[in-house]
Amino acid sequence: MALSLCQRHRARIKTAKTLDKREALASSPVSFHLQMLELAKDVEQLRSLPRTEDRIEFKRDVLLPRWMPTVESYLAGDARFANPALVYCVIWLFDTGEMSQALDWADVAITENQAMPENFKSTMPAFVADTVLEWATSQAEAGQSIEPYFSRTFENIREKWRLHEDINAKWFKFAGLYLLRDERGRPRATAVDDVETLEQADALLAQAHAFNNNSGVRTARDKIRARINSLTKQ
Known part of the structure; x- marks a missing residue:
């Protein structure tokens, strides 16, 4: 009524x-x-x-x-x-x-x-992905931890959500560069002594490139390969 x-x-x-x-x-x-x-x-x-x-x-x-x-x-x-x-x-x-x-x-x-x-203009998964990446970038620049929220969201991006290639590329690029951080929080391949970590970073950056070939990871990947060559020749 x-x-x-x-x-x-x-x-x-x-x-x-x-x-x-x-x-x-x-x-x-x-x-x-x-x-x-x-x-x-x-x-x-x-x-x-x-x-x-x-x-x-x-x-x-x-x-x-x-x-x-x-x-x-x-x-x-x-x-x-x-x-x-x-x-x-x-x-x-x-x-x-x-x-x-x-x-x-x-x-x-x-x-x-x-x-x-x-x-x-975005879906909920895209909104969450963009928001968490922005937060993680800010945290990393301030020298603060990005866990557990970064890995939790990255797992969803990799295994559950279907997102635009550009969003995926940004996430994989950030994840790869994050493994290369020096003591000042800057991505620098020469700061990493572990070949396995370097290879993991390169794989993430390669995936970023696969999602978007203009993702800007070529230089970082070249430096990773040079660093791996330097370490394995010793």
Whole structure:
């Protein structure tokens, strides 16, 4: 039975109060419709914030506490359906640096083939791949560990996800160069004394080239081969 205007108004107020109290919303067609209205309102408010720092703070302190209970309830239940709240929470978790939970929930979203928001041009696997690689690059440049999140995502890229060749090439290139890091974190074949590591790096870079012959790995591979020759002639 259709709700009256007054009933819809009261239901929306109740939905907003439930979210404000950081409680899970009930699962029903009416509830889900109201969820989407509230989610759209929250996303609009987020986009109105001009500074990246303010948006990250809003995601961490307001949006995630507001929406995670409802998503957790969905994940604990048996019903499966298109769930934008799950997708947005994955995005916000990545944006706030909650890598472990972001990847856990991303795995679910990808398995369920959840769609990204309309303003995103990529699929969920492509988004996760790009986001984790950007994070790993930043971590590596700062001399910080990229594990376990890099290897976890790289395994998915190699064994499960079908991604554009350019994304694959970037991942294999990064993985290969990462094995060549010197004490300053820079890729340098002459800094590596282990032939097996050099061969592993070369194999990764060769795969990057196979995905995209403009991936820019030729020079690094030449230096690896020269280093291997130098070590094996000793």
